[in-house]
Amino acid sequence: MPTLWNGASQSQFRLESMSTSLHHRAIENLGTRIITGELPTGHIMLAEHLEEELQVSRSVVREAVRVLQSLGLVETTKRVGIRVLPPSRWNPFDSQVIRWRLSSDARGAQLRSLIELRSAVEPAAAELAANNAPAQLRRELVDIAHALRDAGHSGDAQKFLELDIAFHSVLLSGSGNEMFANLMGQVAETLTGRTVHGLMPDHPHEGALQWHVDLAEAVAAGDAATARAASEQIMRRTTSRLSGTWTDQPRVFLPVRRS
Amino acid sequence: MPTLWNGASQSQFRLESMSTSLHHRAIENLGTRIITGELPTGHIMLAEHLEEELQVSRSVVREAVRVLQSLGLVETTKRVGIRVLPPSRWNPFDSQVIRWRLSSDARGAQLRSLIELRSAVEPAAAELAANNAPAQLRRELVDIAHALRDAGHSGDAQKFLELDIAFHSVLLSGSGNEMFANLMGQVAETLTGRTVHGLMPDHPHEGALQWHVDLAEAVAAGDAATARAASEQIMRRTTSRLSGTWTDQPRVFLPVRRS
DNA sequence: GAGTTTTGATGTCTGCACACATCGGTGTCA
DNA sequence: TGACACCGATGTGTGCAGACATCAAAACTC
Numbered sequence: 001m002p003t004l005w006n007g008a009s010q011s012q013f014r015l016e017s018m019s020t021s022l023h024h025r026a027i028e029n030l031g032t033r034i035i036t037g038e039l040p041t042g043h044i045m046l047a048e049h050l051e052e053e054l055q056v057s058r059s060v061v062r063e064a065v066r067v068l069q070s071l072g073l074v075e076t077t078k079r080v081g082i083r084v085l086p087p088s089r090w091n092p093f094d095s096q097v098i099r100w101r102l103s104s105d106a107r108g109a110q111l112r113s114l115i116e117l118r119s120a121v122e123p124a125a126a127e128l129a130a131n132n133a134p135a136q137l138r139r140e141l142v143d144i145a146h147a148l149r150d151a152g153h154s155g156d157a158q159k160f161l162e163l164d165i166a167f168h169s170v171l172l173s174g175s176g177n178e179m180f181a182n183l184m185g186q187v188a189e190t191l192t193g194r195t196v197h198g199l200m201p202d203h204p205h206e207g208a209l210q211w212h213v214d215l216a217e218a219v220a221a222g223d224a225a226t227a228r229a230a231s232e233q234i235m236r237r238t239t240s241r242l243s244g245t246w247t248d249q250p251r252v253f254l255p256v257r258r259s
Numbered sequence: 260m261p262t263l264w265n266g267a268s269q270s271q272f273r274l275e276s277m278s279t280s281l282h283h284r285a286i287e288n289l290g291t292r293i294i295t296g297e298l299p300t301g302h303i304m305l306a307e308h309l310e311e312e313l314q315v316s317r318s319v320v321r322e323a324v325r326v327l328q329s330l331g332l333v334e335t336t337k338r339v340g341i342r343v344l345p346p347s348r349w350n351p352f353d354s355q356v357i358r359w360r361l362s363s364d365a366r367g368a369q370l371r372s373l374i375e376l377r378s379a380v381e382p383a384a385a386e387l388a389a390n391n392a393p394a395q396l397r398r399e400l401v402d403i404a405h406a407l408r409d410a411g412h413s414g415d416a417q418k419f420l421e422l423d424i425a426f427h428s429v430l431l432s433g434s435g436n437e438m439f440a441n442l443m444g445q446v447a448e449t450l451t452g453r454t455v456h457g458l459m460p461d462h463p464h465e466g467a468l469q470w471h472v473d474l475a476e477a478v479a480a481g482d483a484a485t486a487r488a489a490s491e492q493i494m495r496r497t498t499s500r501l502s503g504t505w506t507d508q509p510r511v512f513l514p515v516r517r518s
Numbered sequence: 519g520a521g522t523t524t525t526g527a528t529g530t531c532t533g534c535a536c537a538c539a540t541c542g543g544t545g546t547c548a
Numbered sequence: 549t550g551a552c553a554c555c556g557a558t559g560t561g562t563g564c565a566g567a568c569a570t571c572a573a574a575a576c577t578c
Contacts, residue, residue: 021529023325047561057531059318062562066282066322067329070355078561079539092438093352096329113438120383124375132510176510179351179372251391251435281563306528316564321529338527338573 022056026064027096029054034073034084035100041086045074050082071097088254095185102189108246114190115242119235121183122168125175126215126231130224133174138220141170145216152204160204165191167212171231174219194242208237281315285323286355288313293332293343294359300345309341330356347513354444361448367505373449374501378494380442381427384434385474385490389483392433397479400429404475411463419463424450426471430490433478467496 020028030050033039050061065082068074072089074082090097092113101110129137148163168191169184215230279287289309292298309320324341327333331348333341349356351372360369388396407422427450428443474489 023529059321059530059532062318063322063325067325070326070329076561077539078537079541079559081560087437091353092441094350113436116383116387116434116436117380117438120379121376124379128375134512137512173513175375176512177372177375178346178511178513179376181513182351252437253393253396253435254432254437254440280561317566318563335528336573337529337571338525340527 022060023063026054026056026060027067030064030068031073031096031100035097036104039084041084043084044081046081098186098189102193108249109252111190111242112246112249114186115239118183118187119239121180122171122235123228123231125172125177125180126219126227127224128176129171129174130219130222130227132176133219137170137174141167141174141216142220144170145213148212149209152209155203161191171219205237208234281319282322285313285315285319286326289323289327290330290332290355290359294356295363298343300343302343303340305340357445357448367508368511370449370501371505371508373445374498377442377446378498380439381430381494382487382490384431384436384439385478385486386483387435388430388433389478389481389486391435392478396429396433400426400433400475401479403429404472407471408468411468414462420450430478464496467493
């Protein structure tokens with residue numbers, strides 16, 4: 001009886017929590033289940049079946065499926081149904097997909113991918129920022145670096161996290177490359193995830209704090225080479241500190257898709 | 260009179276070509292117009308208005324708007340309508356967004372972003388591939404590099420393009436990082452765009468051909484440092500060859516979004 | 519100016535017609 | 549008799565139309 005959504009009821013409670021639109025919850029539900037593997041590759045669903053399973057109407061299901069389709073999670077075929085696509089078809093840069101993967105078994109693999117991407121991008125961003133960033137962003141970066149060092153010394157974990165995110169955000173924005181700047185959100189996820197999961201030491205590494213200051217001052221001075229070097233130092237340390245979380249994750253070598 | 264879509268008719272012909280679904284064409288239409296700026300930031304549309312403008316039904320409009328919403332191009336607000344979001348909210352990694360930008364005035368800026376991203380990522384991918392790629396991919400890479408050199412010498416532009424795409428695809432796949440591997444599609448866009456727009460010389464640079472071979476053989480030998488160095492050479496040259504196309508494009512320094 | 523009502527847009531539900539890929543039966547030919 | 553091509557039935561996504569629910573902006577009242 002697909003009636004109104006009336007708070008706490010229904011034993012087959014599939015659309016968790018409230019305060020978001022129905023189609024959004026449907027996306028969340030299906031996306032999560034696909035990425036955790038509960039709905040495996042090749043699994044076929046029928047729109048009609050989803051209606052009663054999720055207790056929503058056709059329009060909600062259809063809009064949700066459209067979005068999942070644009071994320072590469074499913075494809076629709078007439079006379080067949082809605083087919084779950086293999087992970088190689090998922091859009092690994094979509095922030096929803098990243099979020100879902102971070103809260104699945106593939107968390108380690110997703111973290112590794114993100115760290116590798118950051119390790120490649122941040123030094124380049126540092127270089128670009130040193131060459132191109134507007135004066136105000138350079139000043140801001142220096143201020144944040146100093147505040148970050150202070151917070152590290154005083155052991156204020158919450159403030160340290162905020163400043164850490166701000167630092168890398170400003171750096172990436174300062175590159176003047178909108179793709180780099182957009183990684184900010186993902187970086188924030190990894191950083192917050194790190195503290196939440198207790199991977200941060202009580203007092204951050206003294207060298208790392210100094211490298212942040214060095215990086216900021218190199219950017220301010222327009223010294224691209226030094227900025228890159230400092231960024232590489234930071235990323236090397238970050239990588240080595242986190243690499244323990246994905247030692248058991250096998251690498252996946254995607255097939256070369258020729259369309 | 261929103262009746263069936265009957266081929267060539269309608270003077271206000273907005274949904275171009277056929278053979279794709281209506282909602283897909285609606286996405287294409289709106290996405291293009293938003294990114295070219297024909298529908299500027301803050302512009303407000305009404306679903307009802309879109310229905311008659313595109314000559315499609317409510318459900319088609321709604322599904323298209325949902326997808327555009329997930330791409331960060333629009334937001335919907337009750338009592339207001341469908342609002343076009345500023346470029347800083349667009350998902351710059353989505354392949355549709357990239358494609359739309361490549362065929363807009365911002366083409367130069369998009370190319371620069373992609374090249375900068377490639378320049379950061381490919382050397383890292385080369386390093387990872389040298390350390391982790393399975394034997395078969397290494398062999399394949401060497402074969403392609405040699406074929407690429409031959410094609411370069413013989414001046415077969417079409418074959419050269421195919422092999423060039425294949426080379427970078429295999430390299431990125433060989434990194435074992437699904438985000439790197441996924442850049443493949445975007446790389447293909449830039450490479451094809453380059454030949455189509457007549458930016459390729461008749462005979463590719465001899466040094467570049469050799470660097471591809473060096474890179475492949477370093478990966479095959481597991482020599483990460485050499486592989487990275489060769490990749491950096493290639494990207495430096497690619498950058499310098501293409502930088503002319505975006506000299507006039509201003510860099511955009513996105514605001515740091517703190518949610 | 520604070521609280522209340524009205525209004526107008528999206529959100530959701532439903533029934534229907536159509537397009538079309540798949541499957542199975544039928545007919546043809548060797 | 550068996551293999552193969554054809555063709556229509558079937559079932560599913562796609563698209564359409566209209567209704568009601570919801571909720572936030574805007575207008576209104578006090």
